[in-house]
Amino acid sequence: xxxxxxxxxxxxxxxxxxxxxxxxxxxxxxxxxxxxxxxxxxxxxxxxxxxxxxxxxxxxxxxxxxxxxxxxxxxxxxxxxxxxxxxxxxxxxxxxxxxxxxxxxxxxxxxxxxxxxxxxxxxxxxxxxxxxxxxxxxxxxxxxxxxxxxxxxxxxxxxxxxxxxxxxxxxxxxxxxxxxxxxxxxxxxxxxxxxxxxxxxxxxxxxxxxxxxxxxxxxxxxxxxxxxxxxxxxxxxxxxxxxxxxxxxxxxxxxxxxxxxxxxxxxxxxxxxxxxxxxxxxxxxxxxxxxxxxxxxxxxxxxxxxxxxxxxxxxxxxxxxxxxxxxxxxxxxxxxxxxxxxx
Amino acid sequence: xxxxxxxxxxxxxxxxxxxxxxxxxxxxxxxxxxxxxxxxxxxxxxxxxxxxxxxxxxxxxxxxxxxxxxxxxxxxxxxxxxxxxxxxxxxxxxxxxxxxxxxxxxxxxxxxxxxxxxxxxxxxxxxxxxxxxxxxxxxxxxxxxxxxxxxxxxxxxxxxxxxxxxxxxxxxxxxxxxxxxxxxxxxxxxxxxxxxxxxxxxxxxxxxxxxxxxxxxxxxxxxxxxxxxxxxxxxxxxxxxxxxxxxxxxxxxxxxxxxxxxxxxxxxxxxxxxxxxxxxxxxxxxxxxxxxxxxxxxxxxxxxxxxxxxxxxxxxxxxxxxxxxxxxxxxxxxxxxxxxxxx
Numbered sequence: 299x300x301x302x303x304x305x306x307x308x309x310x311x312x313x314x315x316x317x318x319x320x321x322x323x324x325x326x327x328x329x330x331x332x333x334x335x336x337x338x339x340x341x342x343x344x345x346x347x348x349x350x351x352x353x354x355x356x357x358x359x360x361x362x363x364x365x366x367x368x369x370x371x372x373x374x375x376x377x378x379x380x381x382x383x384x385x386x387x388x389x390x391x392x393x394x395x396x397x398x399x400x401x402x403x404x405x406x407x408x409x410x411x412x413x414x415x416x417x418x419x420x421x422x423x424x425x426x427x428x429x430x431x432x433x434x435x436x437x438x439x440x441x442x443x444x445x446x447x448x449x450x451x452x453x454x455x456x457x458x459x460x461x462x463x464x465x466x467x468x469x470x471x472x473x474x475x476x477x478x479x480x481x482x483x484x485x486x487x488x489x490x491x492x493x494x495x496x497x498x499x500x501x502x503x504x505x506x507x508x509x510x511x512x513x514x515x516x517x518x519x520x521x522x523x524x525x526x527x528x529x530x531x532x533x534x535x536x537x538x539x540x541x542x543x544x545x546x547x548x549x550x551x552x553x554x555x556x557x558x559x560x561x562x563x564x565x566x567x568x569x570x571x572x573x574x575x576x577x578x579x580x581x582x583x584x585x586x587x588x589x590x591x592x593x594x595x596x597x598x599x600x601x602x603x604x605x606x607x608x609x610x611x612x613x614x615x616x617x618x619x620x621x622x623x624x625x626x627x628x629x630x631x632x633x634x635x636x637x638x639x640x641x
Numbered sequence: 642x643x644x645x646x647x648x649x650x651x652x653x654x655x656x657x658x659x660x661x662x663x664x665x666x667x668x669x670x671x672x673x674x675x676x677x678x679x680x681x682x683x684x685x686x687x688x689x690x691x692x693x694x695x696x697x698x699x700x701x702x703x704x705x706x707x708x709x710x711x712x713x714x715x716x717x718x719x720x721x722x723x724x725x726x727x728x729x730x731x732x733x734x735x736x737x738x739x740x741x742x743x744x745x746x747x748x749x750x751x752x753x754x755x756x757x758x759x760x761x762x763x764x765x766x767x768x769x770x771x772x773x774x775x776x777x778x779x780x781x782x783x784x785x786x787x788x789x790x791x792x793x794x795x796x797x798x799x800x801x802x803x804x805x806x807x808x809x810x811x812x813x814x815x816x817x818x819x820x821x822x823x824x825x826x827x828x829x830x831x832x833x834x835x836x837x838x839x840x841x842x843x844x845x846x847x848x849x850x851x852x853x854x855x856x857x858x859x860x861x862x863x864x865x866x867x868x869x870x871x872x873x874x875x876x877x878x879x880x881x882x883x884x885x886x887x888x889x890x891x892x893x894x895x896x897x898x899x900x901x902x903x904x905x906x907x908x909x910x911x912x913x914x915x916x917x918x919x920x921x922x923x924x925x926x927x928x929x930x931x932x933x934x935x936x937x938x939x940x941x942x943x944x945x946x947x948x949x950x951x952x953x954x955x956x957x958x959x960x961x962x963x964x965x966x967x968x969x970x971x972x973x974x975x976x977x978x979x980x981x982x983x984x
Contacts, residue, residue, distance in 0.1 A: 438894070438897075451836055541863070545890075551867040552892060555927060556923050577903075580901075580903075
């Protein structure tokens with residue numbers, strides 16, 4: 299496929315933007331300086347963006363600025379935003395997919411508003427029962443896709459089956475040479491454990507397993523998610539959100555305590571010099587910025603949400619994720635996977 | 642209160658028992674050699690226990706062995722165990738509370754069986770809607786009580802309110818000088834977030850807050866559980882189990898990777914010598930053995946479940962937890978807290 303990839307970027311969303319977003323754009327351009335198969339369309343206040351770009355010494359014929367007057371406020375609720383946000387960088391950035399001007403949209407702005415206006419503008423795919431928010435998690439062998447992370451607090455078995463198909467499509471679009479191994483998050487690995495909804499979803503996924511889309515590995519417990527024996531973890535949005543945030547909190551707690559121990563007195567500070575390189579490798583491997591970007595699945599176009607508080611390097615990883623998703627033809631993969639359910 | 646504390650211990654439950662359990666008993670006796678206010682009753686095969694005790698050079702007039710012929714198998718299901726387990730060390734250990742011979746029971750054996758036979762023997766307290774499994778988590782300021790960790794996969798608002806009262810009672814019995822600060826685990830901190838059940842529980846807990854039992858702090862997200870601003874975290878058993886195991890898995894993933902980085906080559910191994918002491922402090926603070934022991938609440942007597950795979954030091958911490966719980970008069974605290982709901 300030699301088609302050009304166009305990524306629509308909300309340059310104004312998130313903390314410290316457009317500095318953060320444009321810095322991220324700069325890193326992406328630098329890392330991909332030999333690739334000519336992409337364009338980055340930047341939505342936001344033209345003057346501000348132009349100033350910032352020249353401050354950062356970023357110039358490229360692969361970027362384009364599209365001026366917008368307003369931006370979505372952090373305090374805006376989804377309800378008020380529908381009325382107020384038509385002229386915002388976020389709205390225009392998503393809307394550009396509808397007009398065929400972009401293949402994917404990326405924003406670090408207000409999550410609730412992003413989900414609602416994405417659904418309004420791009421509409422749900424015909425065969426999807428509910429859209430879902432998917433994220434990437436590190437595991438011992440590489441990366442997991444986990445979904446839903448909070449788009450739907452209650453889900454039935456058909457929603458969970460859709461999530462499995464969409465999550466597998468996402469996994470295949472990012473990791474083209476790997477087979478999706480799907481598991482259902484539960485409180486035990488035996489077939490008799492869990493809610494009625496999970497038992498019904500288990501049965502359906504078992505019947506769909508081993509086809510071209512994915513292999514179903516059964517239930518998985520929270521402590522096994524990072525082992526790498528499954529790479530697509532399916533759950534409802536309530537449980538997924540709790541699991542994701544608990545993992546974040548635990549990781550932060552441990553690394554904060556590690557830092558404290560390593561700097562508590564002169565001797566430990568001195569020893570830090572010697573363990574600098576080993577700790578650097580450790581830190582790089584687990585850097586949360588590498589996993590930045592939740593993907594909103596089930597709409598007629600893909601939308602990626604970057605963490606609002608992430609820095610430029612984190613935002614760069616979101617742009618990179620957008621590039622991979624379009625390159626891997628996510629939407630076609632999802633349509634193909636969902637088609638299979640109709641048999 | 643000068644009453645003696647009697648802890649009934651299933652010496653046969655869990656991996657590597659009775660060696661592990663008796664080794665744990667040995668540590669407890671050593672750590673509390675000046676205290677004369679407790680007795681440890683050991684249930685299991687008398688000969689095996691006696692041999693092991695003399696091998697370990699443990700002797701004390703504060704321990705007593707009660708012979709039992711059988712033990713609960715790891716593969717036993719709760720259903721078959723009711724029929725088969727009447728002569729087991731686990732059954733007799735719990736039953737001794739009914740006969741006034743012990744104040745609390747401790748086992749590292751089969752969890753499902755322990756929950757079912759505990760409920761059968763000790764029966765639920767009059768005013769409790771559902772019993773719950775509570776655990777201890779580290780936080781930046783000390784420790785949290787978290788419940789339910791898996792006894793009930795579905796809960797209504799009254800169950801959650803009971804859990805708040807019982808969890809507060811547990812917290813007060815262990816940490817006598819601290820005030821229970823209760824939070825409900827949810828996917829956002831705003832009042833409008835979450836399921837209908839959570840919203841109803843929020844309202845009820847808000848009305849009960851600021852009395853003598855606890856202060857209600859509202860919703861808490863997964864990433865804030867370890868900040869230490871709440872110390873009693875309430876959730877249903879499905880969500881609690883997922884959160885607990887996700888935290889365990891994340892902690893293991895991070896420490897495994899830290900170890901790998903620190904030992905990957907000669908230079909990093911060398912540097913390890915210098916960071917040995919700082920890493921030791923870190924490891925000690927986060928040692929999961931310190932938090933070993935889930936407390937089954939809502940029955941007419943307290944039952945503590947030790948992790949089956951934990952070592953002797955972990956088992957010692959469970960015995961210590963039992964001692965603190967009885968010393969802090971848990972059952973009286975729970976009755977008092979639940980009474981308050983009847984007003």
